[in-house]
Amino acid sequence: MEKKGVAVVAVGGNSLIKDEDHKTIPDQYHAGKESMKHIVDMIEQGWEVVVTHGNGPQVGFILRRSELSRHELHDVSLDFCGADSQGSIGYMFAMALHNEFLARGMKKQAAAIVTQTIVDRNDKAFQNPTKPIGSFMDEKTAKERRDKEGWVVVEDAGRGWRRVVASPIPQKIVEAEAINSLIKAGFTVVGVGGGGIPVIEDENGNLVGVEAVIDKDFGSALLANLINADLFVISTAVEKVAINFNKPDQKWIDKMTAAEARKYMEEGHFAKGSMLPKIQAILKFLDAGGKKALITNPENIGRALKGETGTWIVP
Ligand SMILES: Nc1ncnc2c1ncn2[C@@H]1O[C@H](COP(=O)(O)OP(=O)(O)O)[C@@H](O)[C@H]1O
Numbered sequence: 001m002e003k004k005g006v007a008v009v010a011v012g013g014n015s016l017i018k019d020e021d022h023k024t025i026p027d028q029y030h031a032g033k034e035s036m037k038h039i040v041d042m043i044e045q046g047w048e049v050v051v052t053h054g055n056g057p058q059v060g061f062i063l064r065r066s067e068l069s070r071h072e073l074h075d076v077s078l079d080f081c082g083a084d085s086q087g088s089i090g091y092m093f094a095m096a097l098h099n100e101f102l103a104r105g106m107k108k109q110a111a112a113i114v115t116q117t118i119v120d121r122n123d124k125a126f127q128n129p130t131k132p133i134g135s136f137m138d139e140k141t142a143k144e145r146r147d148k149e150g151w152v153v154v155e156d157a158g159r160g161w162r163r164v165v166a167s168p169i170p171q172k173i174v175e176a177e178a179i180n181s182l183i184k185a186g187f188t189v190v191g192v193g194g195g196g197i198p199v200i201e202d203e204n205g206n207l208v209g210v211e212a213v214i215d216k217d218f219g220s221a222l223l224a225n226l227i228n229a230d231l232f233v234i235s236t237a238v239e240k241v242a243i244n245f246n247k248p249d250q251k252w253i254d255k256m257t258a259a260e261a262r263k264y265m266e267e268g269h270f271a272k273g274s275m276l277p278k279i280q281a282i283l284k285f286l287d288a289g290g291k292k293a294l295i296t297n298p299e300n301i302g303r304a305l306k307g308e309t310g311t312w313i314v315p
């Protein structure tokens with residue numbers, strides 16, 4: 001089998017939840033299992049893969065569970081909610097990968113790594129929450145929660161209302177070297193869940209957790225640069241990126257250069273909180289020397305890697 005190199009594949013937290021009626025643990029495992037089959041197809045084609053993942057919906061569910069059980073149990077801070085989500089999604093993906101390797105008679109092993117990401121304690125994002133988490137709500141419920149529980153809520157890219165929390169820019173990934181060593185040793189790694197658990201460094205270099213949720217596309221791009229990945233894939237709910245998205249003159253894009261992506265971005269083609277951070281993350285990856293990036297949905301990763309679909313972004 002021809003070796004293709006190392007790919008970082010970022011799987012969206014929303015892509016584990018097909019719709020509002022399918023968000024139980026078995027539903028999410030089913031969706032995760034399907035995504036992991038496509039990752040194993042990639043591995044069979046010769047790629048070494050680090051799977052990173054979002055946690056926006058899940059971290060919000062965990063936080064809400066903690067808030068609703070306050071009369072009986074202790075609070076869970078947002079960094080610990082992030083850690084919990086890495087554990088459960090990491091478990092889910094590692095198990096699905098193990099079972100798929102077994103079914104295909106492949107001698108591969110998966111390992112999930114709890115990952116911490118260092119952010120700047122003075123990041124302005126702490127004063128301006130933008131990261132949507134948890135369930136979608138109607139406007140009335142969102143505004144009631146804002147007034148009664150002090151939530152910050154926004155309309156999320158035409159899909160409904162959501163709670164938002166601070167999302168500082170990832171600066172360093174504490175476990176990047178460990179992930180690199182595991183990949184070089186032939187493991188399929190699950191890491192940088194939810195962009196990593198946000199931590200700051202105190203004056204003595206000690207790590208301290210902070211209340212935020214990192215954007216997984218930014219965290220994944222940083223990891224892709226730190227381990228010199230050959231390819232950065234963002235797996236989400238759309239087969240391709242569009243300009244004039246959801247408008248009568250919508251046009252799907254097969255390939256764009258970083259300069260074209262930047263121009264479309266400035267023209268406002270990519271929605272804030274959904275496609276915009278993906279394009280920004282890919283531009284960071286390419287600007288720092290990354291060679292190529294792909295946006296597509298899980299079921300089309302195999303075809304996209306053969307050049308048949310997806311949106312490719314190149315320097
Ligand atoms: N220009 C665009 N082209 C394609 N999809 C877009 C565009 N702008 C916004 N989107 C939306 O962005 C979504 C992906 O963002 P999101 O659901 O936040 O991702 P994630 O899979 O990381 O959770 C797509 O499913 C689509 O609805």
Ligand SMILES: NC(=O)OP(=O)(O)O
Pocket residue numbers: 011012013014053054055056057132193194195213214215216217
């Ligand atoms: N942490 C994060 O970016 O999660 P989503 O991709 O699920 O929004």
